[in-house]
Amino acid sequence: MDDSVDDDRIRGLDAAHRAALEFLGSLRDRPVWPRATLAEMVEAFGGPLPPDGLDPEEVIGEIVSRADPGLVAIPGGRFFGFVIGGTLPAALAADWLVSAWDQNSGSALLTPTTVALERIAGRWMLEILDLPDTASVGFVTGGQMANFTCLATARHAVLARVGWNVSEQGLHGSPRIRFVVGADRHGSIDRAARFLGIGRSGITVVESDEQGRMRPDALSSVLADGSGPVIVCLQAGEVHTGAFDDFSALVPIAHQHGAWVHIDGAFGLWAAASASLRSLTTGMSAADSWATDAHKTLNVPYDCGMAIVRDPADSIAAFRTGGDYLIYTSLDPWDVTPELSRRARGVPAWAALRSLGRNGVANLIDGLHENAVAMAAGLATIDGIRVLNDVDYTQVMFCLDSDEATRQLGEAILAEGTAAVTGAEWRGRAALRCSMSSWATTRDDIDRTVSAIRTLVMG
Incomplete structure (x- = not known):
């Protein structure tokens, strides 16, 4: 095989590795919700296809230099939208191998x-x-x-x-x-x-x-x-x-x-x-x-x-x-x-599964439930918020007194950036939903989220 092929692979993978570590290292402090629209990201990456190509390292550099505003901090501990888990370290590393193999x-x-x-x-x-x-x-x-x-x-x-x-x-x-x-x-x-x-x-x-x-x-x-x-x-x-x-x-x-x-x-x-x-x-x-x-x-x-x-x-x-x-x-x-x-x-x-073992899987599930219970307890201390469901598993659904106030709070949470929760409807009324799905969520993440929501509700 031509040595240049191996060199291209090494440079491209090295660039991706560095960029991945930088992104993961930013999760604690970056806004959880994206800061750019789809139209803005299409503009950033769009235009006619250039006549000449780039080597893999340059391609990765071009992606990384433009991507950040449109990325969501899903791998972090304060993404509670939809039902979307993070990625365990061993699973992430194995997924890289899958692509390489x-x-x-x-x-x-x-x-x-x-x-x-x-x-x-x-x-x-x-x-x-x-x-x-x-x-x-x-x-x-x-x-x-x-x-x-x-x-x-x-x-x-x-x-x-x-x-x-x-x-x-x-x-x-x-x-x-x-x-x-x-x-x-x-x-x-x-x-x-x-x-x-x-x-x-x-x-x-x-x-x-x-x-x-x-x-x-x-x-x-x-x-x-x-x-x-x-x-x-x-x-x-x-x-x-x-x-x-x-x-x-x-x-x-x-x-x-x-x-x-x-x-x-x-x-x-x-x-x-x-x-x-x-x-x-x-x-x-x-x-x-x-x-x-x-x-x-x-x-x-x-x-x-x-x-x-x-x-x-x-x-x-x-x-x-x-x-x-x-x-x-x-x-x-x-x-x-x-x-x-x-x-x-x-x-x-x-x-x-191999990284966790049977006990680790059980601890992961228990931890998600415990985080849901803690989130519900924290939200219940905020005047005007009502938790709507029995927190038997990993979901927490809550609302304010009116549908309009609930929807406005949902928009404000995403704009504020500390955490991401997503909207729902339950029995004909607007609601917000926290899904505890990530191994990365800590009690500090719960506390920071509750504090941010309290500030938004109390004005």
Whole structure:
């Protein structure tokens, strides 16, 4: 290989390494929310493509010199928006290796190292979460694709039970699937249903309680009023309140009616790893599929959703592909997900789990919950703020007396820069939501955030 190729790689990686360390070192003091708009960043990076290129070090320098105003301090300890975790050091380092190794990880025969790392990560996760050790674990891009992958498997399976092979016959003329969801489900469930050919009119909504948990009596009533193939979607961690459905009651009801039970646990599935929070997931292991997103609670980089299916044969039936040029083993990653070529996204998950160990995972989850409790307690001391949810897990939702005041506070928090929280609506009223998702959050981060919000509220 030409020495200049190696030199280019070294200079480019060195420049990226220096820039990454500088960014990470700025997190404690930099504003959390970006200080530039999309239009401003397009202007900074835009213009016609120059006729001549740059060497890798110069390219990185150009990116770094312009990027800063549009970056968000997500890896720091005071980003509480949406449900977005930080990245553990071992997972970050492993992700750099994944890019350098450049392994196409759809095939076990082609890239055995990365597929083995993913397979072990999946086994460790099943063990930690007390899910069936024979389940398939497909690594996909995130929670949305994890839900889609599980529900595509469910669609294939429930139709097969009534004698319809969707792989051969398609959907035209197929028996109608009853798609049953809770009133407070995440939007990714409806979106996955749309991808699967189940429109809004095909969704049956079950009433939920004041915290967003599906009501067992309402599910019984809904399922009794119909027949045919049915999929029931439950939830581990409502995105606003953090509430968990009562799996020990709901899963048996669904199975009595022949339903496939899927659990959307994008951030909540991990409660099973904690001795003090495990009761939230009682009965969860009896479901047929589970979706989670490791970038949220496990704190690995983006691009690491997990689609878990009790019986791998169901996954294979839905996803095994053709192609005489492809090389198959008994179970390849492309057998259990919609993708063929992809990066080795499960390697950072292995690194995160190995760096923490079983006890460390439990401590991580407990710490997120403790931070949520501390944030709620701090907010409750501010005159005019009302905490709206039971802080059973990692979510804190709060508001002021009026919707206008709540929204204005949300804008002021982002402009002030100490922390980031994001807006929501709950039962028709404006709210703000803090999601405790990052390993990097400390009690000092909580105190600084509460102090900043107190100043904004009190004027």
